[in-house]
Amino acid sequence: MRKRQPASHPLSSMRERVPDLQAQDAPAEQRSWPRRGERQGWRESGRERACGQREMSRQVRALSPNPSPASGRGETRLSLAALLLVLTLIPFAANATDAAVITRQGNGKGAAPCMACHGVDGGGMAINGYPRLAGLDAAYLQKQLDDFANGSRANPVMQPNASALSEDERAALAKYYSALPLPAHPAAARPDAGGERLATHGDWSRGLPACTQCHAPGGVGVGANFPPLAGQPAAYIAAQLRAWQQGARHNDPLQLMRHVAQQLTPQEIDAVAGWFAAQPLPAKGSAP
């Protein structure tokens, strides 16, 4: 009954999570259940799921205080009740833990702990130019992880991380970070006046629209397509603009950002990046 999963199977990471789930969620009498790798059936397709359930009910029966073959009906009912309880609780527990565990421990298959670079609160690390993820739109975050994995966004640090995540894990992580509250924004560097003009007016003599036309006033972002720039590290914003100029990042819809970035001089990139980095994050509770 125990099925061997290929190493890249999204469920194989569950083996690593099992001890965690047992410690946190299982009632004391179930802590020894299930053993490593024996619970992989529950998220599978219909047929496999049924197999998984049979396996589980076998295990739940084995857990009952008196697992004699001659066990009576009452006991079977008890086992079924326990099984139902387990079936309802575990998927939620697993989903909730999934992303959080990866952010702390990685996924054991090559994805590093996200918080090492993006911070415990998802606030990023300005000094190293690591972006904030907390409070960004989930669909945007997921797209970026997919883009790193498919190479339309080239980056030597994030590509291996994103590629080592399964599609489910990428979706779960995007949701997780999107739901985190906006972190407190550290005292901003002085915004650059030249940067402000470009950000809020653009330069129509060059056909350059204001950044805030797409990224919203103050750069707080709009929905899934236009990410927030406010409070992102200046080094990060500048690196993205250069990446578009050089073609390392070519994942923007309709090449909107490529067109913008190609017009900018190195001085303008630094100025506009400095201005957005100094903008306050939107008030807590309001969607960025």
Ligand code: HEC
């Ligand atoms: C070793 C440091 C490091 C680790 C670990 C790391 N990241 Fe990143 N992350 C970066 C850097 C650097 C960038 C900016 C890449 C670029 O310039 O394109 C980034 C960018 C991102 C972005 C794009 C954000 C945006 O606004 O477009 C997402 C999403 C992301 N990381 C998610 C994750 C997740 C999820 C994990 C954990 C599985 C993770 N990162 C682990 C360093 C790291």
Ligand code: HEC
């Ligand atoms: C016509 C619309 C438009 C304009 C104008 C525009 N952007 Fe963007 N920008 C986008 C879109 C769309 C994306 C998301 C691309 C993607 O999906 O990866 C983006 C993404 C970005 C990112 C990446 C953010 C992240 O989290 O990785 C930066 C940095 C950025 N823009 C800076 C600027 C700056 C600076 C200006 C002005 C000089 C500007 N943008 C003007 C549409 C625009």
